[in-house]
Amino acid sequence: MILLDRVSKTYSRGSKPSLDRISLHVDPKEFVIVVGQSGAGKTTLLRLLTREERQTSGKIIVGGIDYDKLKDREIPLLRRKIGVVFQDFKLLPNKTIFENVAYALEMVGMGNKEIRNTVPKVLDIVNLIGKEDSMPMQLSGGEKQRVAIARAIVRQPRILIADEPTGNLDPKHAWDVIKILEKINRFGTTVLLTTHNQDIVNRLKRRVVTLKDGKIISDRANAGYKI
Amino acid sequence: MRGKRKLITLWRVIHTGLVNFIRNLSLAIAAMAIMVVTLTIVLFSIIVNYTFSHTISQITNKIDVSVYLKNRVTQSQTDKLISEIKAQPNVQTVQYLSKAQALAEYESQNSSNQQLLQAVNETSNPIPATIIIKPRNLNNLSSIKNFLSEPSISALQTDPPSYSGQEKEAIDRITHATNVLQEIGVVAVIIFAVVSVLIIFNTIQMAIFNRRDEIQIMRLLGAGTWYIRGPFIVESIVYGLLSAIISILIINASFQASSGTLQASSLGLLDIGYANSFFDNRFLLLLTIQLSLGIVIGAVSSLIATRRYLKFKTK
Ligand SMILES: Nc1ncnc2c1ncn2[C@@H]1O[C@H](COP(=O)(O)OP(=O)(O)OP(=O)(O)O)[C@@H](O)[C@H]1O
Ligand SMILES: [Mg+2]
Numbered sequence: 001m002i003l004l005d006r007v008s009k010t011y012s013r014g015s016k017p018s019l020d021r022i023s024l025h026v027d028p029k030e031f032v033i034v035v036g037q038s039g040a041g042k043t044t045l046l047r048l049l050t051r052e053e054r055q056t057s058g059k060i061i062v063g064g065i066d067y068d069k070l071k072d073r074e075i076p077l078l079r080r081k082i083g084v085v086f087q088d089f090k091l092l093p094n095k096t097i098f099e100n101v102a103y104a105l106e107m108v109g110m111g112n113k114e115i116r117n118t119v120p121k122v123l124d125i126v127n128l129i130g131k132e133d134s135m136p137m138q139l140s141g142g143e144k145q146r147v148a149i150a151r152a153i154v155r156q157p158r159i160l161i162a163d164e165p166t167g168n169l170d171p172k173h174a175w176d177v178i179k180i181l182e183k184i185n186r187f188g189t190t191v192l193l194t195t196h197n198q199d200i201v202n203r204l205k206r207r208v209v210t211l212k213d214g215k216i217i218s219d220r221a222n223a224g225y226k227i
Numbered sequence: 228m229r230g231k232r233k234l235i236t237l238w239r240v241i242h243t244g245l246v247n248f249i250r251n252l253s254l255a256i257a258a259m260a261i262m263v264v265t266l267t268i269v270l271f272s273i274i275v276n277y278t279f280s281h282t283i284s285q286i287t288n289k290i291d292v293s294v295y296l297k298n299r300v301t302q303s304q305t306d307k308l309i310s311e312i313k314a315q316p317n318v319q320t321v322q323y324l325s326k327a328q329a330l331a332e333y334e335s336q337n338s339s340n341q342q343l344l345q346a347v348n349e350t351s352n353p354i355p356a357t358i359i360i361k362p363r364n365l366n367n368l369s370s371i372k373n374f375l376s377e378p379s380i381s382a383l384q385t386d387p388p389s390y391s392g393q394e395k396e397a398i399d400r401i402t403h404a405t406n407v408l409q410e411i412g413v414v415a416v417i418i419f420a421v422v423s424v425l426i427i428f429n430t431i432q433m434a435i436f437n438r439r440d441e442i443q444i445m446r447l448l449g450a451g452t453w454y455i456r457g458p459f460i461v462e463s464i465v466y467g468l469l470s471a472i473i474s475i476l477i478i479n480a481s482f483q484a485s486s487g488t489l490q491a492s493s494l495g496l497l498d499i500g501y502a503n504s505f506f507d508n509r510f511l512l513l514l515t516i517q518l519s520l521g522i523v524i525g526a527v528s529s530l531i532a533t534r535r536y537l538k539f540k541t542k
Contacts, residue, residue, distance in 0.1 A: 052447060079449030090444045106239055107450045109232030151448070 001159065001190045002026035002049065007058030009044050009214075018044045020214040021058065026192065028158075031185045033201055034194040036211035042194040043087055045211070046161050049192070050084055051075050063158060080108060083152035083189075087163040089144045091136040091151075097123070098132040101151045108155065122150045125180060141168035149180060159190045166197050174200060240454060244461025251434055255466055258423070258430040262470035262524060263477070265419035266517050270478050272412030273513065278502040279405040286398050292362065292371055295355040295385045298326070305356070308383060312360060317370050322359040329354045355385050420524060427463050427528035434459065435536045442537070456533045463529035467521025475517055482506060 002024065009019040019041045026032050034042050047053040048060060051067065060067040065078060091100050101119045110118075123129055126146035136144055145168055152160060162181060166174035178193075178200055185191045195201065201208060210218040248255060294312075296305065305323065313321050324332060330352050337343050347353060362368055368390065374380065375388050435442065445455055482503045506513065 050447065073452065076446075076449045076451045076454075079447065084447065086447070090447060092441055092444055094441070103445075104448055107236075107445075107448065107454050109236045111231070111235055 001028040001030070001063060002192070003059075003061040004048075005059040007048065007055045007060060009041075009048060009053060010056045011053075016214075017056070018214050019048070019055075022211075022214075022216055024209065024216065024219070026190060028190055029185065029188050031182070031191045031204075031206045032193070033204060033206055033208045034192065034211060035196070035201060035208060036194075038196075040211040041214040042211055043163055044214075046084070046163050046192070046194065049159075049161060050079055050082055080155060081158055083155060083157035083160040085145070085148045085152045085160075085162040085165045087167065087194075089136075089148040091144060091147055093136055096133050096135060097128060097139070097147050100136065100147055101154050104151050104154050118154060119150075122154045125153070125183075126150045127176070142170075142173050145169065146177070149177060153180075153184055153189075156187075157189060159192070160184060161192045163194050164196065165193070166195060166200060171199065175203075178204065236454065240457035241461050244458035245465065247434070247458050248462045248465045251430075251462065254430050254433060255462075258427045258463075259466050259470050259473075261419065261426050262423045262466060262521065263473045265416065265423045265524070266471050266474035266520060267477050268412065268415050268419060269520060270474055270513060270517060272408065272416065273516070274478070274502050274506055275408055275497065276405065276412070277505050278498055279401055279408070281501050281505075282498050283398055283401050283405070286401070290362070290398070292360040292368070292375075293389045294358040294360065294375060295388070296358065296383055297385050298355065300356070300383050304383065305358075308380065309358060311380075312358065312371075312374070315371055315374055317363050317367050318360055319363045320361045322361075324357045324359065326352055326354060326356045329357045423524050424528040424531075427466060427525060428532045430466075431459050431463055431529045431532040432536055434462070435532065452537065456537050459533050459537075460526055460529045463525035464522050465525070467523070467525030468518060469521075471514075471517035471521035475514055478506065 003026075004022050004024040006021045006023055007019060008017050008021055010017045022041075022045065034045065036042050044053070048055050048067075049062060051070065055067070062078075063081060065074075070078065092103060095103060098119055101122060102115050105115045105118060120129065120132075123132065126149050128143065128146055128150065131139065131143065131147075136147070139147065145165055149162070149165060152162070160181070165177050165181070169177060174197060181191050181193060182204075205222045207219070207221045209216060294308075296308075300308075309321055309323055312318060330347070333347065333354050334344055360371060362371060372388075372390075375384075381387075442455055482499075485499055
């Protein structure tokens with residue numbers, strides 16, 4: 001499903017690489033946790049997968065699509081296949097919670113009736129029923145995070161990328177979020193999760209990829225947290 | 228299914244454009260003001276141009292050259308002269324009035340002046356037989372003039388031919404005014420059109436700048452280029468459409484205001500009555516022209532702006 005072959009990313013010429021010859025293979029329906037200290041390159045890795053950034057060298061193939069052969073106009077189609085929970089949420093500030101989630105469906109041409117059916121179901125999954133008409137500004141950090149998750153899963157993507165989706169949450173809510181991700185994973189979505197939360201890593205017992213200074217220093221199944 | 232999705236998407240793009248238009252109204256006003264000026268000038272130029280050419284053709288029809296024949300000219304000499312005149316290159320029609328016909332014409336033209344009529348009737352018809360020539364091209368009367376002043380021809384005439392000179396002058400003035408106005412009109416339209424495009428361009432650029440974070444998010448969520456670009460273009464087309472309608476309203480209002488006061492006065496050469504009826508009769512056509520121009524100006528400027536600032540780029 002995801003294949004990286006000696007991928008490097010250097011943001012600006014001359015600076016040291018944020019990712020340094022990363023090779024990674026993720027099978028369909030796999031659940032992978034990426035851990036690493038702040039600045040290790042986790043977000044950078046995810047940005048390469050969504051084509052927000054282009055790799056400086058190496059090969060990226062996702063769902064059979066070779067990113068070197070990807071034309072600019074094909075990028076939107078690629079992004080619609082990947083659900084992303086951004087570390088900084090990236091909610092649309094002028095839209096209500098409902099509209100934020102609906103936006104992901106509107107752009108693919110889904111009818112209003114179907115949207116009105118689908119969005120509440122997803123908001124229910126992330127426990128945000130009753131907040132439909134709030135603006136993002138009026139929500140707590142954790143609530144925003146859950147909106148971001150709802151938006152990422154509403155299109156039922158084959159791949160879900162979640163960048164620190166538990167960053168703003170207390171342990172109980174953090175675990176709720178993780179359970180949502182596990183559920184989605186059970187339905188067949190490949191999940192890529194980055195986190196700092198040692199407790200979560202230990203409880204999940206999933207494959208853990210550890211980054212340090214842009215390099216993979218370990219990649220183990222059923223691992224616990226260890227940096 | 229695919230078609231329906233496209234339709235839904237198109238509607239969403241239009242809807243977003245309209246919503247953004249209202250949200251940006253304060254920015255939009257400057258863009259629309261200049262566009263209204265442009266389109267009003269265009270409309271005004273069209274109307275004035277048509278009115279002038281109407282006036283010219285009206286006066287042109289009235290212009291003629293009259294040749295006054297001596298009493299002793301025989302019928303055969305007259306016939307020969309007429310056929311010679313007809314053979315001249317710049318002659319459209321030739322009409323012959325015998326002394327009696329010329330008198331009748333004279334009387335009907337001066338029916339209000341009893342004294343004059345009496346004086347004419349007391350003597351035995353002083354009005355000469357007349358040949359009336361309608362030239363084809365008023366700016367080229369010299370060939371007719373030259374022909375009529377040939378010694379053998381002028382020997383047949385009582386007076387030198389009359390050229391209804393005053394009206395020729397009027398035509399020259401109107402033609403001149405039309406040419407000047409056309410030139411001014413074209414230059415003004417070009418200048419204002421360019422300024423409109425620049426200002427709309429700037430407005431859209433500003434709108435893109437204000438929403439750059441939002442746009443970036445939309446992109447990351449997988450919105451296609453046209454899904455993002457479309458609303459900006461719709462928005463500026465709305466500027467164009469509204470400006471076109473306002474320009475029509477302005478012209479309409481000025482006709483209403485002028486119908487009483489200006490009728491025969493300050494604009495002198497401009498036949499406001501005709502201009503007004505032209506505006507009324509061709510209303511749909513003029514409206515269409517204005518709306519299309521508005522759409523084109525709006526679309527072109529936002530197409531350029533969005534092309535420049537919404538270009539899909541990945542580093
Ligand atoms: N847009 C950018 N331009 C230049 N350098 C960048 C950019 N984004 C990230 N970097 C650098 O790349 C390195 C990796 O950053 P990245 O955001 O991937 O870290 P991270 O593992 O996600 O950290 P965190 O846990 O704090 O989110 C850092 O040294 C950072 O300064
Ligand atoms: Mg990060």
